[in-house]
Amino acid sequence: MNSxxxxxxxxxxxxxxxxxxxIGVLQIGMLDSPYSLTEVRVLFELANAEGLVLEAGELRRMLDLDAGYLSRILTRFESDGLLAKERCSTDARKQVVRLTEAGAATFARLDLRQSEQIGALLDGLSEQEQSRLTEGMSSIRTVLDKASSPARVPYVIRPPRTGDLGWVVWRHGTLYGKDYGWGLEFEKLVARIVGEYDPEKDAGWIAEIDGAPVGSVFCMHKDETTAQLRMLLVEPSARGLGLGRRLVEECLRHARESGYKRIMLWTRDSLVSARRIYQAAGFTLDTEEKSVENGVDVVEQVWSRDL
Known part of the structure; x- marks a missing residue:
C-alpha cells in the first residue's frame, strides 16, 4: 500500500x-430514542415500503443484515407494539412484517426529530456553506453508489443555462490545477474561450446528475468548413459512466448537422482518458509541440477527423 x-x-x-x-451514532439511542441507528433504519424501510409491508427476507437483503440480528430487532419491535408479523398470503413459508399504528407514529416522531436536528445544523451555516455541504454529500453518495452499481446512476445532457459557463471555467481551473498543477493562466485561457462562445453559431452541452452539473463540451466555429471541439470535462465523481463519450458524440452530431466538413480539437498528452475518447471517436493526431504551463512541462496536441 503506497503513502x-x-x-x-x-x-x-x-x-x-x-x-x-x-449525527449522534455513538449515543446509546438515536435521536434521544431507545433505538439504535440500525433499528431506526429498519423502521424507515418499513414506513416507506410499497404497500407498507415487507417480506422479512427482502428486508434483510435490502439492508445486508445478518438474519439473526434482524430477527432480534423485529422481535423487539413486536414486543414494543411497533410491528406486526404475519404469513405471506402467496407463500406460507415466508413472513411479512408491517408497522402498527404505534410503529408508524414512533417513526413519524423520529423522522421529524431528525429533520429538526439537521435543520439546526444548517441554521449555523451560511448559504454558501450549506451549498458546499450538500454538494459534497451528494458527490460522496454519487461516487459510492456508482462504485457499487454504475448502471443505476442516471444522467441528462442539456444545453447550457445561466450560471453554467461560470461553472465550466471554475471546474476547469480547479480540477486541472489540482491534478496537473496548471495555474491561473490556464483558468484565464478557459475564461477567454468561454467568452468567445456565441450561441448563434456555436453549441454547448452540460451533463447533469441529480440536478448538478458534472460535465461539459462545446462545438465552436473554427472556420467555414471546420468546427472545434472545446472544453470537454467530466467530474471525477461521474467518470466511468460513459459521459465523456456521449458528450463527444453530441458534439460530432451537431457539427455534421451544421454542415461542417471537418472537426478538430486542442488537448495535452497528459489527458490520457480524454485522448482515448477522441481516438475511439475517430480523431487522429495531427501535430504536437512541447510547451510549459505554470512551470509544468506539457505537450500540446492537435487532433482532427473528417465528418
Whole structure:
C-alpha cells in the first residue's frame, strides 16, 4: 500500500469518526430514542415500503443484515407494539412484517426529530456553506453508489443555462490545477474561450446528475468548413459512466448537422482518458509541440477527423 492510498484511507476514517459524532451514532439511542441507528433504519424501510409491508427476507437483503440480528430487532419491535408479523398470503413459508399504528407514529416522531436536528445544523451555516455541504454529500453518495452499481446512476445532457459557463471555467481551473498543477493562466485561457462562445453559431452541452452539473463540451466555429471541439470535462465523481463519450458524440452530431466538413480539437498528452475518447471517436493526431504551463512541462496536441 503506497503513502497516497494510506493518506486517503486515513482521511476517510477521520471523516467517518467525525460524522458519526455529529449525527449522534455513538449515543446509546438515536435521536434521544431507545433505538439504535440500525433499528431506526429498519423502521424507515418499513414506513416507506410499497404497500407498507415487507417480506422479512427482502428486508434483510435490502439492508445486508445478518438474519439473526434482524430477527432480534423485529422481535423487539413486536414486543414494543411497533410491528406486526404475519404469513405471506402467496407463500406460507415466508413472513411479512408491517408497522402498527404505534410503529408508524414512533417513526413519524423520529423522522421529524431528525429533520429538526439537521435543520439546526444548517441554521449555523451560511448559504454558501450549506451549498458546499450538500454538494459534497451528494458527490460522496454519487461516487459510492456508482462504485457499487454504475448502471443505476442516471444522467441528462442539456444545453447550457445561466450560471453554467461560470461553472465550466471554475471546474476547469480547479480540477486541472489540482491534478496537473496548471495555474491561473490556464483558468484565464478557459475564461477567454468561454467568452468567445456565441450561441448563434456555436453549441454547448452540460451533463447533469441529480440536478448538478458534472460535465461539459462545446462545438465552436473554427472556420467555414471546420468546427472545434472545446472544453470537454467530466467530474471525477461521474467518470466511468460513459459521459465523456456521449458528450463527444453530441458534439460530432451537431457539427455534421451544421454542415461542417471537418472537426478538430486542442488537448495535452497528459489527458490520457480524454485522448482515448477522441481516438475511439475517430480523431487522429495531427501535430504536437512541447510547451510549459505554470512551470509544468506539457505537450500540446492537435487532433482532427473528417465528418
Amino acid at each position: 497516497l492510498t494510506e493518506a486517503r484511507i486515513s482521511e476517510i476514517r477521520a471523516f467517518n469518526r467525525f460524522y458519526t459524532k455529529v
